Amino acid sequence: xxxxxxxxxxxxxxxxxxxxxxxxxxxxxxxxxxxxxxxxxxxxxxxxxxxxxxxxxxxxxxxxxxxxxxxxxxxxxxxxxxxxxxxxxxxxxxxxxxxxxxxxxxxxxxxxxxxxxxxxxxxxxxxxxxxxxxxxxxxxxxxxxxxxxxxxxxxxxxxxxxxxxxxxxxxxxxxxxxxxxxxxxxxxxxxxxxxxxxxxxxxxxxxxxxxxxxxxxxxxxxxxxxxxxxxxxxxxxxxxxxxxxxxxxxxxxxxxxxxxxxxxxxxxxxxxxxxxxxxxxxxxxxxxxxxxxxxxxxxxxxxxxxxxxxxxxxxxxxxxxxxxxxxxxxxxxxxxxxxxxxxxxxxxxxxxxxxxxxxxxxxxxxxxxxxxxxxxxxxxxxxxxxxxxxxxxxxxxxxxxxxxxxxxxxxxxxxxxxxxxxxxxxxxxxxxxxxxxxxxxxxxxxxxxxxxxxxxxxxxxxxxxxxxxxxxxxxxxxxxxxxxxxxxxxxxxxxxxxxxxxxxxxxxxxxxxxxxxxxxxxxxxxxxxxxxxxxxxxxxxxxxxxxxxxxxxxxxxxxxxxxxxxxxxxxxxxxxxxxxxxxxxxxxxxxxxxxxxxxxxxxxxxxxxxxxxxxxxxxxxxxxxxxxxxxxxxxxxxxxxxxxxxxxxxxxxxxxxxxxxxxxxxxxxxxxxxxxxxxxxxxxxxxxxxxxxxxxxxxxxxxxxxxxxxxxxxxxxxxxxxxxxxxxxxxxxxxxxxxxxxxxxxxxxxxxxxxxxxxxxxxxxxxxxxxxxxxxxxxxxxxxxxxxxxxxxxxxxxxxxxxxxxxxxxxxxxxx
Numbered sequence: 001x002x003x004x005x006x007x008x009x010x011x012x013x014x015x016x017x018x019x020x021x022x023x024x025x026x027x028x029x030x031x032x033x034x035x036x037x038x039x040x041x042x043x044x045x046x047x048x049x050x051x052x053x054x055x056x057x058x059x060x061x062x063x064x065x066x067x068x069x070x071x072x073x074x075x076x077x078x079x080x081x082x083x084x085x086x087x088x089x090x091x092x093x094x095x096x097x098x099x100x101x102x103x104x105x106x107x108x109x110x111x112x113x114x115x116x117x118x119x120x121x122x123x124x125x126x127x128x129x130x131x132x133x134x135x136x137x138x139x140x141x142x143x144x145x146x147x148x149x150x151x152x153x154x155x156x157x158x159x160x161x162x163x164x165x166x167x168x169x170x171x172x173x174x175x176x177x178x179x180x181x182x183x184x185x186x187x188x189x190x191x192x193x194x195x196x197x198x199x200x201x202x203x204x205x206x207x208x209x210x211x212x213x214x215x216x217x218x219x220x221x222x223x224x225x226x227x228x229x230x231x232x233x234x235x236x237x238x239x240x241x242x243x244x245x246x247x248x249x250x251x252x253x254x255x256x257x258x259x260x261x262x263x264x265x266x267x268x269x270x271x272x273x274x275x276x277x278x279x280x281x282x283x284x285x286x287x288x289x290x291x292x293x294x295x296x297x298x299x300x301x302x303x304x305x306x307x308x309x310x311x312x313x314x315x316x317x318x319x320x321x322x323x324x325x326x327x328x329x330x331x332x333x334x335x336x337x338x339x340x341x342x343x344x345x346x347x348x349x350x351x352x353x354x355x356x357x358x359x360x361x362x363x364x365x366x367x368x369x370x371x372x373x374x375x376x377x378x379x380x381x382x383x384x385x386x387x388x389x390x391x392x393x394x395x396x397x398x399x400x401x402x403x404x405x406x407x408x409x410x411x412x413x414x415x416x417x418x419x420x421x422x423x424x425x426x427x428x429x430x431x432x433x434x435x436x437x438x439x440x441x442x443x444x445x446x447x448x449x450x451x452x453x454x455x456x457x458x459x460x461x462x463x464x465x466x467x468x469x470x471x472x473x474x475x476x477x478x479x480x481x482x483x484x485x486x487x488x489x490x491x492x493x494x495x496x497x498x499x500x501x502x503x504x505x506x507x508x509x510x511x512x513x514x515x516x517x518x519x520x521x522x523x524x525x526x527x528x529x530x531x532x533x534x535x536x537x538x539x540x541x542x543x544x545x546x547x548x549x550x551x552x553x554x555x556x557x558x559x560x561x562x563x564x565x566x567x568x569x570x571x572x573x574x575x576x577x578x579x580x581x582x583x584x585x586x587x588x589x590x591x592x593x594x595x596x597x598x599x600x601x602x603x604x605x606x607x608x609x610x611x612x613x614x615x616x617x618x619x620x621x622x623x624x625x626x627x628x629x630x631x632x633x634x635x636x637x638x639x640x641x642x643x644x645x646x647x648x649x650x651x652x653x654x655x656x657x658x659x660x661x662x663x664x665x666x667x668x669x670x671x672x673x674x675x676x677x678x679x680x681x682x683x684x685x686x687x688x689x690x691x692x693x694x695x696x697x698x699x700x701x702x703x704x705x706x707x708x709x710x711x712x713x714x715x716x717x718x719x720x721x722x723x724x725x726x727x728x729x730x731x732x733x734x735x736x737x738x739x740x741x742x743x744x745x746x747x748x749x750x751x752x753x754x755x756x757x758x759x760x761x762x763x764x765x766x767x768x769x770x771x772x773x774x775x776x777x778x779x780x781x782x783x784x785x786x787x788x789x790x791x792x793x794x795x796x797x798x799x800x801x802x803x804x805x806x807x808x809x810x811x812x813x814x815x816x
């Protein structure tokens with residue numbers, strides 16, 4: 001059917017326009033059009049501009065275009081004229097099949113401003129297909145015994161058109177045996193039934209042939225034709241007979257696909273088609289049809305798939321033999337499946353204790369399990385064993401029923417969990433086996449006490465440090481788990497009467513961090529020990545102990561204390577004769593330092609003097625001596641300031657002031673001591689009497705000092721002999737720094753009466769004018785401890801070797 005181009009309108013029958021517009025401003029509802037299928041390209045469908053109320057210029061300005069609903073563009077819009085034309089031919093049967101109506105949906109899109117109109121084109125069917133029979137020759141077999149009026153369903157013709165263009169009725173060519181009825185299905189389709197009008201006689205006519213025509217309702221109508229051949233069958237009066245009514249066979253279950261199981265055979269006394277036999281498996285079991293197949297001509301029964309004895313050990317197959325006349329008979333085939341060892345044993349866990357206490361005694365049941373083998377005979381007999389060395393064993397409870405029990409005591413700290421592998425083996429040939437692994441976790445029991453990483457923890461802190469300083473950390477481990485391994489730390493209360501170390505340090509219960517509770521004074525407490533305990537969280541808890549030793553590090557917090565001359569006294573007076581040579585001993589500055597170690601090492605130096613070159617001070621001895629011989633030009637009255645400094649960081653110091661009078665005789669000495677040349681004043685006559693009194697007192701003092709020196713020299717000689725007898729000759733005997741400071745000197749700078757002293761000598765000390773003493777700690781039962789409180793403990797200190805200066809023979813510094 002030819003259509004005109006877009007310039008010419010289509011005939012009224014070809015193009016039907018159904019346009020429903022609901023005007024709301026410039027909006028329109030879905031526009032509906034129709035066009036015949038297979039319209040040529042360029043065929044006019046409708047004028048969109050007219051339907052939308054727009055001009056061609058407006059379509060062009062607003063960039064109107066057609067947007068298809070599918071992927072393929074079947075329609076095209078002319079923006080200049082507004083005509084909607086066919087772009088691609090459309091086959092209704094290809095697009096919609098038998099569905100009706102067949103719609104092609106699209107949108108008309110105006111881009112500036114944006115506006116969209118929905119539209120659809122209905123493809124009207126044309127009679128472009130004739131009815132077609134699938135088979136050009138239809139063969140029907142009818143027995144001659146068929147009764148008149150019998151209906152036979154015929155093959156339908158196919159017409160893809162719809163409506164009146166589809167198939168409408170069937171007709172057959174003239175014959176004397178049949179006529180045809182056209183029937184209508186619920187879906188509107190037509191089919192034909194052939195009706196027998198009179199009885200058939202094979203001997204009179206063995207075959208009846210005629211044609212059948214299917215006609216559609218198009219204009220003009222189209223039709224399709226096929227040939228029908230009716231073959232008249234002879235009457236079958238003999239049925240097939242099997243050679244056996246029951247076939248018994250056996251097949252191994254591991255037989256492959258297509259293995260021949262059995263061959264059945266039947267015979268028929270009829271001739272021709274009535275004597276031809278076709279074999280088939282009667283459909284009495286879906287399983288039989290899935291497992292076996294039969295050759296319809298030879299009667300060979302084969303396997304469709306391998307057999308499984310465990311699924312089904314026996315099959316019963318009904319085989320049907322049918323002759324050409326439609327008569328049939330049956331026989332039975334029994335297939336016995338032979339078992340082979342094709343199934344591994346199965347280990348079935350019936351009860352499992354996945355967690356087990358490590359304190360469980362031997363013979364504790366861990367798991368119950370059964371062993372099953374689906375095979376039969378020896379193939380199904382099984383044995384069970386464990387693999388590997390493990391503290392478990394298998395106990396037989398009943399046939400194929402076992403228990404897994406412990407064989408020895410367990411220790412979670414050595415092995416936390418066990419992978420117990422149970423292996424079952426059958427007695428088939430070849431033997432098959434399977435293994436099953438059971439995971440057994442051990443629950444912890446508090447059977448291990450915490451263990452400190454070291455028996456003694458030594459921590460150092462400086463004296464006077466503020467409270468809260470972290471001194472270190474205690475560490476204890478517990479091989480148990482969970483709460484049994486959760487370690488808490490604590491101080492062990494000291495026994496009654498001992499130093500309460502818990503008041504100085506604390507231990508964090510969770511982390512084991514040791515902190516100071518208050519500042520410590522080395523001069524009072526040089527070290528302390530306390531017992532610490534680590535306890536786990538078990539029930540009952542287990543614990544361990546260690547010793548915590550806190551050593552206080554001395555800081556230079558004490559300045560030197562002058563024993564001679566006292567720091568709070570006025571300038572001490574010393575007499576030096578005018579004839580004094582170089583090296584003459586003028587005086588000795590004695591100082592002590594309560595600190596220890598380097599902080600108590602004292603050095604002396606002359607800080608200031610009236611005559612700087614006249615006097616010198618021993619760096620370590622503190623002896624003030626003349627640096628040269630005294631001359632007449634030297635001032636009669638000298639003032640010396642001696643600086644005493646320790647070696648701490650930062651160093652601390654003290655000063656001693658000495659007044660020295662250069663005299664020719666004692667009367668002159670008193671005169672000079674009472675007169676200050678710098679003042680320019682002359683002594684009064686009344687003072688001369690006082691000087692005379694002082695002179696007499698000085699003579700008495702000098703005599704007493706002489707007698708005391710003789711006594712000290714005698715005692716020094718005796719002590720030296722005793723020291724040489726007790727100790728090796730090269731090593732001098734002295735006390736370590738800080739002993740005297742912490743025990744021999746009280747807070748007022750005086751010596752404690754609770755100590756006695758002995759001499760500390762070096763190889764050159766015999767020529768020295770001064771001797772040095774060291775403190776001797778009182779015995780444990782002396783009265784020196786009676787003054788202590790009940791809760792205080794007398795401090796004991798070791799005796800280190802003498803310092804380097806004493807070993808080299810120099811005059812030792814009195815470190816107390």
